Amino acid sequence: NAGVTQTPKFQVLKTGQSMTLQCAQDMNHEYMSWYRQDPGMGLRLIHYSVGAGITDQGEVPNGYNVSRSTTEDFPLRLLSAAPSQTSVYFCASSYRGSSGYTFGSGTRLTVV
Amino acid sequence: AQTVTQSQPEMSVQEAETVTLSCTYDTSESNYYLFWYKQPPSRQMILVIRQEAYKQQNATENRFSVNFQKAAKSFSLKISDSQLGDTAMYFCAFKGLARGGGGADGLTFGKGTHLIIQP
Numbered sequence: 001n002a003g004v005t006q007t008p009k010f011q012v013l014k015t016g017q018s019m020t021l022q023c024a025q026d027m028n029h030e031y032m033s034w035y036r037q038d039p040g041m042g043l044r045l046i047h048y049s050v051g052a053g054i055t056d057q058g059e060v061p062n063g064y065n066v067s068r069s070t071t072e073d074f075p076l077r078l079l080s081a082a083p084s085q086t087s088v089y090f091c092a093s094s095y096r097g098s099s100g101y102t103f104g105s106g107t108r109l110t111v112v
Numbered sequence: 113a114q115t116v117t118q119s120q121p122e123m124s125v126q127e128a129e130t131v132t133l134s135c136t137y138d139t140s141e142s143n144y145y146l147f148w149y150k151q152p153p154s155r156q157m158i159l160v161i162r163q164e165a166y167k168q169q170n171a172t173e174n175r176f177s178v179n180f181q182k183a184a185k186s187f188s189l190k191i192s193d194s195q196l197g198d199t200a201m202y203f204c205a206f207k208g209l210a211r212g213g214g215g216a217d218g219l220t221f222g223k224g225t226h227l228i229i230q231p
Contacts, residue, residue: 033218042116042203043157045218058218059113090157092219098145098164098207101219103157 006104013081021076023091031094032074036087118222135204145207152200
């Protein structure tokens with residue numbers, strides 16, 4: 001089925017470990033973005049991309065890294081996990097932003 | 113930077129009633145898009161309705177409609193004939209068109225309203 005695929009769905013990390021959250025879309029969308037959702041905070045933008053090779057920071061970028069080598073993939077890297085990064089992470093894509101974003105099913109990350 | 117405010121953390125109504133969720137936003141842009149997303153307990157984010165700021169006509173999708181007041185920067189969601197399956201978190205979101213930082217190329221979300229439909 002067409003859409004946004006995120007892996008893994010759940011992950012537990014130890015403080016200081018690194019990992020990559022995967023995001024792939026098969027709709028040929030130019031815009032992709034990563035959000036984190038914390039209780040009572042809504043969703044906050046971490047990083048976004050408007051096309052292959054183009055990325056930029058959102059509202060809460062510290063501790064995260066992204067790259068976009070293809071239109072389809074937009075991985076999010078945690079460089080050195082901290083308990084403050086415990087959250088639910090969503091990847092989303094859009095044709096050009098105006099039609100709304102399609103979201104993946106999310107990754108629940110716990111850092112202990 | 114844009115901000116989106118949802119002033120109702122939680123609302124509860126009886127099945128079949130009509131409910132209105134409020135959303136206000138702050139921006140200096142004149143062209144932008146507004147969205148309502150639904151997040152049921154499954155965690156999936158589902159687009160409910162979208163509004164283009166340059167269109168005066170309020171958007172409607174079946175039982176869902178909006179009251180868009182551009183001058184007041186208000187974007188409320190009305191759910192008619194509410195159903196048990198409407199129970200969810202509802203998020204209002206803003207998408208500007210200006211390039212640059214502050215989330216202009218992603219969505220800015222409110223903190224959400226937890227809507228509970230009682231049988």
